[in-house]
Amino acid sequence: VLYGYSDGCVTPGCIAGTAGNDFVAFMRVARQSGGKPLFANLDPVEPAAPKASCLSGTRDPAGSHLSWKAPDNGGSDIANYQILRGTSPGVEVPLAQTNRTTFDDTTADPAVTHYYYVVKAINAVGVGPQSNEVDLTMVAPPPPENVCALPGLTKLTDASGDNHAVLGIAGPAPAGTDLRSFQIAQPYAADNVIRLAFTINTDPGQSPQPIGSSWYVAMKIPDPAPLQTFHYRAVHMTWNGTTPVFESYTPAPNGSGGIDGRFVTAGSQRPAEPTSGYAPPYNKVVIVVKASDLGLNPGNTISGFVSGVSQTGGGLITELYDQMPDSLAFTGSYTVNDNQVCRPNNPPIAALTASPSSGRPPLTVNFDGSGSYDPDTAPPADTIASYTFNFGDGSAAVTRTTPTISHRYQHAGTYAARLTVTDSRGLQSANTATVVIRLPQR
Structure with a gap:
């Protein structure tokens, strides 16, 4: 049995009688589940197995998302729903059970083009007939909304x-x-x-x-x-x-x-x-x-x-x-x-010089990253918060808040010294500044 009525009072104040009519004229529809219908000659034998559900769903990279309408329960409360899945129509096999009218299949493989699903309701009498079959294909979700850019x-x-x-x-x-x-x-x-x-x-x-x-x-x-x-x-x-x-x-x-x-x-x-x-x-x-x-x-x-x-x-x-x-x-x-x-956060730019850049070992080289800068200059301007020096000779990298440092090279060879910088909002330079240090054999 289905019945409907027009509802013009939906907000809390209207329902409580403290505010006026909402004038929405919503149509409310209610449905009977189990029990006798309108006509005696159509009375079912109860309890009986549930009737078929009406299934719908969507699919995205996270999985398949199913929902269905609770069917007529046959006069016995529905205890569970069986979810069946297949990769071809009409050959679904049991996948899971739930006592809800929704199910997320997180095991769905994004590489599989089609997944087919049906559900069956279960009560104390038995398993009801299967629902309609849905064929779900992957639909990429929309990009995340961003308050910083229109439309927001x-x-x-x-x-x-x-x-x-x-x-x-x-x-x-x-x-x-x-x-x-x-x-x-x-x-x-x-x-x-x-x-x-x-x-x-x-x-x-x-x-x-x-x-x-x-x-x-x-x-x-x-x-x-x-x-x-x-x-x-x-x-x-x-x-x-x-x-x-x-x-x-x-x-x-x-x-x-x-x-x-x-x-x-x-x-x-x-x-x-x-x-x-x-x-x-x-x-x-x-x-x-x-x-x-x-x-x-x-x-x-x-x-x-x-x-x-x-x-x-x-x-x-x-x-x-x-x-x-x-x-x-x-x-x-x-x-x-x-x-x-x-506020936009553009990456800082690393710049590095070395003096001297060549000489016989052992050689002390003075590195200077003070030419590094951040392009975000609108108040309050971003600054360089830290400098990370990698000397290229196998020694540990050094991070400091000042742009200059000295390092002693002990052995002959060619070394690529590198600098990355991080700005005051935590963004690291997109580039790596490099200078080559050459120490010939004696």
């Missing part, structure tokens, strides 16, 4: 195709109003002015967009301790003509007294940075603002985000083409970094 870290996502016309104001929904995700980045600022970059990803859009439309991200920010309250800031791209305006602002309450970012407190707008933009194919809105314009400093935390695409009609009504999350409940967090966190 993903904080919100949204299903595609869920934008809609704004009834009574505009329709159908314009291209570029179907929200996909929101990301935040904090690249290094050479002028030491911390900036946050907000990227709203959408379907391919158009330019210009309708007058009165806005793409925004609103933020929920805790007030200083010991206060337990919050305040709100937001950024948007808004269209008042044929070109967009990028701003930060303080959001105003909506009609029910809540904050969702749609409305702007008059006079609170501040221009965003010139690096903000909306470029073909118009599927990314990039809004760059000074952290100070949002009242944020290093160590401050944003405790939630919401994003939306709104349309204002007649200067009176503002509705949404799309929003994320769908519940408009503030989600995710971000702590503002010190500017030095994303």
